[in-house]
Amino acid sequence: MANEKSFTEKTSADSTSIGFEYQYYYFLDRLLNLKPGQSVGLEVKDDVHTALNADFNILVQLKHTVQNNAKGDPIALTELDSDLWKTLYNWSQVISDSAEGRGSHVAQQRFVENTRFHLVSNKSHSRSNQLLQIVDRYQSGEEDFEKLLTHLKSLKSKTGDDSIKGYIEAVLQLSPDILEIFFRHIRLELELDDIIGRVKASLLAKIIDNDKIETVFARLDSNIRTDNFIAIKRGESIVISFDDFMKRYKRIFDDGRTKKLVYPRFTPELPDDIFAQKFIKRLLEIGDITDSDEELAIDYTTYKLRISRYLEQWVQEGDLVRDEIESFHEEVFVRWRNEFRVAFRGCIGPQQIIDAAMDLLMTLRRDQFSLGETELTTTLSNGELYYLSDAGQIGWHKDWSVNEQ
Incomplete structure (x- = not known):
């Protein structure tokens, strides 16, 4: 039997x-x-x-x-x-x-x-x-x-x-x-x-x-x-x-022979609590999304996970080396810092601060960052912003670093 x-x-x-x-x-x-x-x-x-x-x-x-x-x-x-x-x-x-x-x-x-x-x-x-x-x-x-x-x-x-x-x-x-x-x-x-x-x-x-x-x-x-x-x-x-x-x-064959980075297919595994992520909290505090925008929060999370996965895979496959990744993160951070330092000048009340934070976010979302010879897509560029925000390196509200504590 x-x-x-x-x-x-x-x-x-x-x-x-x-x-x-x-x-x-x-x-x-x-x-x-x-x-x-x-x-x-x-x-x-x-x-x-x-x-x-x-x-x-x-x-x-x-x-x-x-x-x-x-x-x-x-x-x-x-x-x-x-x-x-x-x-x-x-x-x-x-x-x-x-x-x-x-x-x-x-x-x-x-x-x-x-x-x-x-x-x-x-x-x-x-x-x-x-x-x-x-x-x-x-x-x-x-x-x-x-x-x-x-x-x-x-x-x-x-x-x-x-x-x-x-x-x-x-x-x-x-x-x-x-x-x-x-x-x-x-x-x-x-x-x-x-x-x-x-x-x-x-x-x-x-x-x-x-x-x-x-x-x-x-x-x-x-x-x-x-x-x-x-x-x-x-x-x-x-x-x-x-x-x-x-x-x-x-x-597909041309991409396989080029030195430009190729984006492999990737379906990320989402966290159990989408809204518990740091970068989502930073978006919630300026009203970019609300607690009811689950589908949008999932999209943003996907962008973040995708750039994180690609960066690691490109290093493993020899397309990039670690110091290139570090330089990339630093470049995006400096762009954010330059915009952040002038974003809130002249802001008086809470609403003006929120408006300025949204303008800052939208300005950086329009950027398409480059990595080596490759200009990243908008979704991957946005994903890099969310990645750095989730790592506690950047934020949008004037007092985001205080709220990070």
Whole structure:
């Protein structure tokens, strides 16, 4: 009973989800390796396909397993593996698809001659997989096709699985000369487990600095996922050409090669009590926000947390060094001090002091500060003001430092 799975575990989509992710990241890697005139599609002609020109295609089926062997490695691909035969079956149906104009022998022959069929999986090689060994020898010219065909027919009687038997029968429905070309054009890539690592290696080959790989990967991943979602909602097929890819995403690669600072995506974890923060209290005391402006307080907090996170990350990734950060804080502090020293001259009553404090705040909010060669956005510049205020270094009210005690 200890190994019995719960209902939730049985219905979990984890294994299905990782299969979709595996497929998507392979698609992303193919995008990164496109050449001019080529295109890549996701779940159009196959799981993934690459069109090398108008007539020549590479169809890719991807199979990911979460099952491991005794050593903890992904299980092997056997010659009666359901993944293998479901893939061969799918391709046989594509080859003979009359709806695509391939009902005739001539059309099927033309199609298989101009197509390569790739099975990609994280499953491992098996020395006992006689089928793949025979296919290898056939493709290298060491074995004739009759030996391969005889072995294919023998496998049907070796399995007791009706589904696999049906797949084998469907494949054998193709005429022998079509099968001969088909099996000559099959390629297997096994033991591809670290698909994300491959994507990052492809980014490195794009002359992206190693310390920018994570940022470029995250931005590219996020933007392509969003664009794919929008395309699907519109009922469009996901097919991206080399020209489309360069036009849509070239800026991400340019940012990955520039010395200008790049803003990685970041969703901050907000404090439990937004209004307990020092910088929020400094804004409350001059009436910039009220206790009911929670959404605005959240926005300001996000700006503060974002600049804090970016400064730390830029140092960790080698884009900046600590003394540059210190000089940046000092520059913003001096700007504030210069404005603060003249802001309250001539103020008499409490209301004039509040008005002057608001003018001071608005003046500095309009500033866009620079860090190295990069002019920061307004949100990050404002975030720096809130960061220094939260650290107790600047304030807005004439008597803010007294209230800080």
